[in-house]
Every structure is written in structure tokens, then in C-alpha cells.
Amino acid sequence: MQIEIVTIGSEILSGRTLDTNFAFLARALEQASVQIGWHTTVGDTPERIAEAVRRGLERADALVLTGGLGPTPDDLTRRAVSNVLSRPLQLDEQVLEHIRERAARLGRKLPGSIEAQALLPLGAEAWLNRLGTAPGILILHHGKPVILLPGVPQELEELATEYVVPYLRQRTGRHVETFTLRTSGVFESALHEKIGALPQAWPGATLAYLPSFFGVDLRVTATGTDPDQVRRVTGRAYDELREKVDAVIYAEGTTTMQQVVGETLVELGYTLATAESCTGGLLAKRITDVPGASRYFERGFVTYSNASKIELLGVRAGDLEAHGAVSAPVAEQMAAGACERAGADVGVGITGVAGPEGGSEEKPVGTVFVAVASPRGAAVRRLHIVGTRATIRERSAQTALDLVRRQLRGLPLEPSLEG
Amino acid sequence: MQIEIVTIGSEILSGRTLDTNFAFLARALEQASVQIGWHTTVGDTPERIAEAVRRGLERADALVLTGGLGPTPDDLTRRAVSNVLSRPLQLDEQVLEHIRERAARLGRKLPGSIEAQALLPLGAEAWLNRLGTAPGILILHHGKPVILLPGVPQELEELATEYVVPYLRQRTGRHVETFTLRTSGVFESALHEKIGALPQAWPGATLAYLPSFFGVDLRVTATGTDPDQVRRVTGRAYDELREKVDAVIYAEGTTTMQQVVGETLVELGYTLATAESCTGGLLAKRITDVPGASRYFERGFVTYSNASKIELLGVRAGDLEAHGAVSAPVAEQMAAGACERAGADVGVGITGVAGPEGGSEEKPVGTVFVAVASPRGAAVRRLHIVGTRATIRERSAQTALDLVRRQLRGLPLEPSLEG
Numbered sequence: 001m002q003i004e005i006v007t008i009g010s011e012i013l014s015g016r017t018l019d020t021n022f023a024f025l026a027r028a029l030e031q032a033s034v035q036i037g038w039h040t041t042v043g044d045t046p047e048r049i050a051e052a053v054r055r056g057l058e059r060a061d062a063l064v065l066t067g068g069l070g071p072t073p074d075d076l077t078r079r080a081v082s083n084v085l086s087r088p089l090q091l092d093e094q095v096l097e098h099i100r101e102r103a104a105r106l107g108r109k110l111p112g113s114i115e116a117q118a119l120l121p122l123g124a125e126a127w128l129n130r131l132g133t134a135p136g137i138l139i140l141h142h143g144k145p146v147i148l149l150p151g152v153p154q155e156l157e158e159l160a161t162e163y164v165v166p167y168l169r170q171r172t173g174r175h176v177e178t179f180t181l182r183t184s185g186v187f188e189s190a191l192h193e194k195i196g197a198l199p200q201a202w203p204g205a206t207l208a209y210l211p212s213f214f215g216v217d218l219r220v221t222a223t224g225t226d227p228d229q230v231r232r233v234t235g236r237a238y239d240e241l242r243e244k245v246d247a248v249i250y251a252e253g254t255t256t257m258q259q260v261v262g263e264t265l266v267e268l269g270y271t272l273a274t275a276e277s278c279t280g281g282l283l284a285k286r287i288t289d290v291p292g293a294s295r296y297f298e299r300g301f302v303t304y305s306n307a308s309k310i311e312l313l314g315v316r317a318g319d320l321e322a323h324g325a326v327s328a329p330v331a332e333q334m335a336a337g338a339c340e341r342a343g344a345d346v347g348v349g350i351t352g353v354a355g356p357e358g359g360s361e362e363k364p365v366g367t368v369f370v371a372v373a374s375p376r377g378a379a380v381r382r383l384h385i386v387g388t389r390a391t392i393r394e395r396s397a398q399t400a401l402d403l404v405r406r407q408l409r410g411l412p413l414e415p416s417l418e419g
Numbered sequence: 420m421q422i423e424i425v426t427i428g429s430e431i432l433s434g435r436t437l438d439t440n441f442a443f444l445a446r447a448l449e450q451a452s453v454q455i456g457w458h459t460t461v462g463d464t465p466e467r468i469a470e471a472v473r474r475g476l477e478r479a480d481a482l483v484l485t486g487g488l489g490p491t492p493d494d495l496t497r498r499a500v501s502n503v504l505s506r507p508l509q510l511d512e513q514v515l516e517h518i519r520e521r522a523a524r525l526g527r528k529l530p531g532s533i534e535a536q537a538l539l540p541l542g543a544e545a546w547l548n549r550l551g552t553a554p555g556i557l558i559l560h561h562g563k564p565v566i567l568l569p570g571v572p573q574e575l576e577e578l579a580t581e582y583v584v585p586y587l588r589q590r591t592g593r594h595v596e597t598f599t600l601r602t603s604g605v606f607e608s609a610l611h612e613k614i615g616a617l618p619q620a621w622p623g624a625t626l627a628y629l630p631s632f633f634g635v636d637l638r639v640t641a642t643g644t645d646p647d648q649v650r651r652v653t654g655r656a657y658d659e660l661r662e663k664v665d666a667v668i669y670a671e672g673t674t675t676m677q678q679v680v681g682e683t684l685v686e687l688g689y690t691l692a693t694a695e696s697c698t699g700g701l702l703a704k705r706i707t708d709v710p711g712a713s714r715y716f717e718r719g720f721v722t723y724s725n726a727s728k729i730e731l732l733g734v735r736a737g738d739l740e741a742h743g744a745v746s747a748p749v750a751e752q753m754a755a756g757a758c759e760r761a762g763a764d765v766g767v768g769i770t771g772v773a774g775p776e777g778g779s780e781e782k783p784v785g786t787v788f789v790a791v792a793s794p795r796g797a798a799v800r801r802l803h804i805v806g807t808r809a810t811i812r813e814r815s816a817q818t819a820l821d822l823v824r825r826q827l828r829g830l831p832l833e834p835s836l837e838g
Binding site: 011012013014015016018019020022023024025026027030036037038039040041042043048051055059208210219274276279280281282283284285287288289291292293294297298299300301302303304305307308312342343355356357389390 | 431437442444449458460478627638695698706707713718726731
């Protein structure tokens with residue numbers, strides 16, 4: 001089944017707002033084994049919306065429209081769709097009831113215009129919206145589903161997950177399984193070389209390499225009409241991939257490196273302290289992105305100046321002078337100092353040249369040292385990261401977290417696919 | 420002039436990669452006074468690319484295609500466009516020379532396939548790419564510009580700025596002026612109420628309200644055929660907006676709050692230290708996002724545990740007990756302690772409930788205290804932020820920076836549009 005997604009919104013077309021709704025929908029619809037064939041974006045103009053619907057009905061098997069279902073005058077989707085499909089708007093009592101109940105529950109006086117959201121094109125079905133007043137709308141037009149969703153991200157995500165995916169999955173009659181293995185520390189080309197033609201032996205399954213700041217994710221999607229067969233292929237792909245590249249996998253699905261490190265610390269009953277120079281707080285920020293990080297995160301030192309490295313972490317002035325602030329001894333002393341001064345079990349240190357200025361021949365921009373000190377031993381690694389200031393900082397933080405993970409779990413400290 | 424932008428790339432259509440190229444192009448093309456009428460995304464499929472080009476030529480005045488110009492087999496744009504426009508590919512000697520020179524300069528052996536990038540549709544003009552091998556391509560097809568750009572973001576951005584915008588601006592014969600005023604601390608509705616119908620008196624100019632984590636940006640775009648007239652209108656809009664909402668403007672253009680604070684510190688010759696609880700390093704991270712922040716940023720304390728607040732910042736244990744870690748006295752002592760312990764001129768502190776857990780009736784999730792201590796005085800503010808953990812943390816950091824800015828510049832400490 002080939003789907004067209006139509007985004008409606010002048011703010012998206014202006015380039016000022018990234019279309020994260022589309023990204024969410026595209027990924028969610030994978031679960032329904034439908035393919036996104038086209039994505040079209042138009043502004044809040046009735047003629048353009050109508051043209052997009054006509055075009056979509058010509059070429060796609062189903063249409064999903066997002067945005068323009070609010071109560072304000074520039075929310076034109078409902079009326080434009082009603083016109084182009086010649087399905088006059090009619091009041092849906094159930095939706096109206098839902099809107100009124102919601103207003104009563106919130107104790108708010110909603111503007112009268114909000115009740116326009118209870119108008120549906122003739123023959124449409126409403127999917128009630130738990131998080132707002134605009135329902136999702138399903139119209140079967142000459143046998144083709146035309147689905148309208150509100151543009152508020154949480155509402156769209158909820159309706160897509162609760163209604164759109166199950167509905168389309170049932171229509172396609174296909175079963176889908178998918179999993180993601182997250183790797184860190186090796187290039188896509190190295191993974192590719194190791195994995196090679198393996199996926200060719202997985203009938204109905206595909207492997208995608210998804211590189212980002214944080215490493216390369218490996219995503220397998222298998223589809224077919226026989227659920228057992230799809231599950232068998234997925235299981236086989238999982239085992240074979242794990243066998244090839246297990247050494248660089250740190251997580252599955254959408255689990256982040258900071259979550260994995262957090263879980264490891266909780267498991268071992270350890271606490272953590274950070275000491276950062278070039279990442280300037282990013283490492284601590286990522287660790288505390290995880291709700292409940294206070295169970296294991298004790299404190300962080302952002303030691304930007306040399307004085308702060310000496311005073312807060314006990315880095316030796318002689319080593320700063322002899323080796324420079326960006327050096328292995330300083331990174332080691334930062335990790336050890338963080339640990340000791342915080343009374344934490346584990347310390348992690350980062351020092352480097354994030355650029356764009358400050359590089360030298362010996363230590364060019366992108367030279368970073370990451371270090372760990374823990375009851376399971378201490379270690380330091382020298383990195384050379386190519387990229388912008390943001391890339392260098394993000395990769396440094398990711399690699400430092402991976403070093404902590406590897407040290408605590410007794411894994412080899414350098415990611416490698418050898419052997 | 421109504422333009423259609425066509426993004427070519429299966430990775431975009433899969434929802435795994437956000438289309439930041441489109442966002443960049445849309446904003447850049449504003450400078451050429453063209454309107455984006457449609458944005459279409461298709462996968463790396465020759466038929467879909469061809470269909471998008473045919474459709475675009477029917478409805479738009481110009482077409483810009485991005486992506487699919489690389490040397491690998493799934494880079495199909497060049498050939499698909501050549502076919503649909505019946506313009507056979509021909510070797511362009513100048514582009515070939517450029518590719519070979521680049522390879523020689525980098526001292527790399529490039530794969531032979533890279534020379535395919537020197538093939539251009541008959542009658543096309545090449546815009547040489549300073550950052551890569553794939554040139555921008557301009558085809559005037561029956562008088563309509565069809566422009567092809569590589570999908571690598573830096574290359575696209577460079578070619579768009581250097582060639583596409585000037586070329587289209589010349590074609591439209593229209594002059595454009597634009598400016599952005601960045602506000603923080605007040606809602607869009609409050610700005611709207613204050614500004615009201617003002618823009619109706621600016622002929623040829625529009626005002627856009629652009630809300631984000633960081634506040635609401637006000638962007639004015641004026642266009643016309645007479646450059647003097649356009650400049651006059653822009654100047655008037657600028658003055659009138661400044662007059663209405665000056666009290667909440669912190670920067671112009673794309674300047675960030677952390678840059679403004681950094682400039683202020685440099686101007687005054689002050690250094691800064693941070694003390695963070697719920698933001699967990701985000702504030703320090705944002706300050707050090709700015710290259711050269713070491714001129715004024717001394718160090719940061721991420722004091723997640725109560726013990727660290729006491730030991731590192733000298734927060735009084737009695738106040739932690741009496742008022743709780745999320746309280747005005749603790750925020751004040753964090754700011755003052757950071758300042759004193761770091762030997763810095765200015766200290767800034769944040770403590771709050773970022774959620775999703777940890778709220779109480781008295782201090783629900785989103786309750787945050789931000790404080791500043793400086794030679795120009797000390798201050799603390801209580802905030803209530805509605806949103807996710809990420810929103811609460813980002814807004815807290817932004818508001819803390821704004822408080823520093825206001826304190827150092829002798830401005831009212833609470834953002835307000837009154838009076």
C-alpha cells in the first residue's frame with residue numbers, strides 16, 4: 001500500500017518550523033507495513049489543499065492529511081476536504097459531546113468557534129482525541145481511506161498510534177516486525193564490510209544503516225502475510241547481526257547511551273560524577289536528560305579554566321604545564337578527581353579542542369581525551385573527531401559514556417569489530 | 420514568483436532524517452522574494468522524480484530539486500531530469516576539470532564514478548561547488564528555471580546562498596528586506612495584544628510571530644520593486660516594533676541569549692560561574708556552545724545532590740531542610756556560592772522540579788527558581804513552566820540567562836510589556 005502524506009501549514013512551508021509530525025508519522029506507519037510514496041506540503045490555502053487531495057487520490061492508495069483542524073480562521077482543512085470530496089459538513093453529536101465534556105472537565109469557557117470541530121464531512125467517522133478537541137477523521141472515499149489528523153504533535157502522535165496504525169495494518173493484512181540495534185564507535189563502512197550481503201538471506205526483510213552523532217543504528221524491518229514466518233526471519237536477522245557486530249552494540253530500540261550507563265550504575269549500586277572541559281556541561285546535561293538520574297548522578301564539575309581543574313579536581317599544575325590541558329594525564333586526573341572529590345564511585349573526564357579555534361599541529365581541533373576512574377579500573381582514550389564544534393562535543397560525550405559502560409561491564413575499552 | 424521545492428531521498432521519506440535542507444532553502448529564498456508554493460518529497464525512484472518535475476513545471480514558476488546528485492547508483496536525479504526534459508547528458512569539461520583539481524588538491528584517489536558528476540543535461544549551466552564535487556545545475560526549460568542542488572547540507576547551503584538566491588532575486592526584479600527581533604519571557608498572545616494592527620500600516624511588509632523554547636521571534640519581511648521604498652517601510656516597522664515591545668527584546672537576527680550574555684560579560688570585563696540543579700549542566704552547555712566562551716566562563720557546578728550543594732557552593736543545610744532544595748533561598752545561595760567559590764564576578768543559579776516525577780502540591784512540576792549574584796546586585800525569580808522535562812529545562816536556562824542580562828544591564832528584572 002502506497003500512501004501520500006499531506007502536511008498543511010504555512011509555518012512549515014516557510015521553513016521556520018521543522019515538520020516533525022511527518023517524521024513521526026512516517027516511522028509509525030512502518031508498523032502498518034505501508035510505504036510512504038509521496039509527501040506534499042502546502043500552505044493554509046483552500047485551493048492548494050484541494051489540489052493536493054485530488055492529486056493524492058489519483059496516485060496513492062490512501063491519504064493522510066495533517067494540520068489545519070483547529071478552530072481559528074486559518075484552519076481550513078476540514079472545509080477544503082468537504083468541498084473537494086463533495087461531502088457537506090455535518091454536526092457529529094458524539095464529537096460535540098466530547099468537546100463540551102472536555103471544556104467542563106478543564107473548568108474552562110471555550111470559545112464557541114471550538115464547536116466547529118464537531119463538523120465532519122458526510123459519511124466520515126471520528127476518532128476521539130484524548131488530548132484535545134479536534135478528532136481524527138476517517139473518510140472512505142470510493143474505497144480509499146482519507147485520514148485527517150490535527151497538527152498538534154502530541155495529539156497527532158496519540159491518534160496515529162491508537163487509530164491510524166491499527167486501522168491501516170488491518171487493511172493491508174500484512175504483518176510487520178522491526179528492531180533496531182544501536183552501535184557506537186565504528187564507521188558505517190566498517191559495519192557494512194562486516195555485515196556484507198547477510199540481509200540477502202532474510203526473505204522479506206531489509207536492513208537500514210542510520211548514522212547520527214551517536215553512532216550508527218541498524219534497523220531491520222520484515223514484512224509478510226504469515227506472522228510466524230515474519231517472526232522467524234526477524235529472529236534470524238537479530239541473531240546473525242548480533243553475532244557479527246555484538247562488540248559495538250550498546251542498546252536496542254530507542255534506548256540512549258545515557259540510559260544504558262544509568263541502568264548499569266543502578267545495577268552495580270554505583271554513583272557517578274563528571275568532570276568536563278570542552279563539552280562544557282553537555283555530558284552532565286545528557287546524563288540528567290534521564291528522569292530519575294538523581295539515583296546515581298552525584299554532581300558534575302565544568303572545569304573550563306585551568307584554575308578550576310586544579311582547585312576542584314586536584315589536577316596537578318605541573319601536568320597542566322608539561323602536557324597541556326588537553327592531554328591524557330589531565331583527563332585521567334579529572335576523572336579520578338571528580339570521583340574522589342564527589343565521594344562518588346565512578347568518575348568520568350573529558351578534555352579536548354572543540355574548535356573552531358585553539359588547535360595546534362600536535363593537537364588539532366577535534367583532539368579529545370576521555371577518561372574513566374572506577375572500582376573496576378581506570379582508563380583513558382585519545383580521540384580524533386572530524387566535524388563542527390557541535391559534532392566534536394556530542395561525539396566526545398557519547399564516547400566518554402561508552403567508555404564508562406565498557407569499563408563497568410568488563411568489556412574491551414576500544415570499540416572494534418576485529419576478531 | 421511561486422516556487423516548488425522537490426526533495427529527493429528515501430531517507431527523508433522514511434522519517435528517519437529531518438529535512439533541514441528544505442528549511443534552509445525556504446528561509447534563504449525569502450531573500451529572493453519568491454514564495455514557496457509547494458514542497459514535495461519523493462524517494463530515489465526515477466519515475467517519481469520525473470513525475471514530480473512534470474507536475475512542478477505545470478504549476479510553479481520555478482523548480483528547485485535537492486538531493487540525488489552523488490556518484491552512487493541510488494543517485495538518480497541527474498538522469499531522471501535529463502529524461503523527463505529530453506535533454507541528454509553531456510560531459511561538461513569545466514566541471515570535470517574542477518572535480519580532478521579537487522581530487523588532486525585533497526591528494527585522494529577518487530572513484531571513477533565521481534566523474535559522472537560532470538554530466539549535465541543539454542543546455543544546462545553549472546554552478547561550481549567549492550565544498551564538494553557535485554555542481555549546482557541550472558536549466559532554463561521553456562523559460563522556467565529548473566535548479567538541481569546536491570543534498571549535502573553545507574554544499575546546498577553554500578550554493579543556495581552564492582548562486583540560487585542572487586539568480587532568483589534578479590529574475591523577480593523585486594527587492595526584499597527582512598529583520599528579526601527576538602523576545603523572551605512573554606507569550607505570543609501578549610505580544611499580539613501590544614502590537615495589534617500595527618503591521619497593516621506597513622505597505623508590502625508582513626510580520627510573523629515565531630514561538631520556540633527560547634521565546635517568540637518577531638520577523639518582518641518587506642518586498643517591493645523600489646528598493647528605497649522597501650527600506651523606508653522596513654525602517655518604520657523596525658522603529659514602531661521597537662517602541663512597542665523593546666522591553667522584552669534581547670537580540671536581533673539569529674543571535675542567541677548566550678551570545679548576548681557573553682558579549683555583555685566581555686564588555687564589562689566580568690567572569691561567570693554557574694550552579695545548576697534541575698538543568699543538570701544544560702546552562703553551562705549553552706554558555707559554552709559559543710566559541711571563545713573561555714574568555715568569560717570560569718567554571719560550572721552541577722550540584723545534583725544536596726551534599727554537593729552544601730560542599731561546593733556553601734548552601735546552608737538548615738535552608739535546604741527548612742525550604743527544600745527547590746526554593747528561593749537555595750537558588751540565591753547557589754548563585755552567590757558559585758560566584759564566591761569560583762572567584763568569578765557573576766554567579767547564576769537554577770533549582771527546580773523538571774519532572775515528570777518529584778512535584779508536590781506546593782511545588783508542582785515546572786516550579787523553578789533562578790537567581791543571579793553580581794557586582795550590580797542580586798536577584799531571584801520564581802517561575803512556573805508548563806511542558807515536558809526538556810521544555811522545563813530549556814526555558815529555565817533561557818530565563819536564567821535573561822536574568823543575568825537584565826541584572827548586568829540595569830534593566831527591570833521581570834520581563835513585562837506594561838507601561
